[in-house]
Amino acid sequence: MGKVVGEIRKLESLNRIVLPSEVRKVKDLKPLEYAEIYIRENKDIVIEKYDAKKSKSAGLVRRLDALGRIVIPKPTVRELGLKEGDQMTFISGENGEIILKKYYKTCVFCGGDKNLYDFSDKLICEDCLRKIAKMATK
Numbered sequence: 001m002g003k004v005v006g007e008i009r010k011l012e013s014l015n016r017i018v019l020p021s022e023v024r025k026v027k028d029l030k031p032l033e034y035a036e037i038y039i040r041e042n043k044d045i046v047i048e049k050y051d052a053k054k055s056k057s058a059g060l061v062r063r064l065d066a067l068g069r070i071v072i073p074k075p076t077v078r079e080l081g082l083k084e085g086d087q088m089t090f091i092s093g094e095n096g097e098i099i100l101k102k103y104y105k106t107c108v109f110c111g112g113d114k115n116l117y118d119f120s121d122k123l124i125c126e127d128c129l130r131k132i133a134k135m136a137t138k
Contacts, residue, residue, distance in 0.1 A: 045100040
């Protein structure tokens, strides 16, 4: 898997999302340029600079607006069950692509999403917290 860029943005009305400037630099995407959006089998949303010669046949082409926002196609939003206000995270893919995923709050150790506690801006689930406490008392 690629590296998390550390940006989390909310899906705006009209299915728009602002692509952070660092993320746009990954693919040299500038406001008012075209990008191609497609979904992988694993439900990743992939955003790449549009190149008519290398276009993915399954992708939809959208233009970034002057603020660097892009509209996620309605069929993509429906298929993934996204809604306005959902938090999305950006990942730099292994091949330099921009991957957009729905952000879920999870434990930093096991990835669990139940019974989470906030410790120094990190989330830890109850099970991992018990394991850490047990290790500390040994």
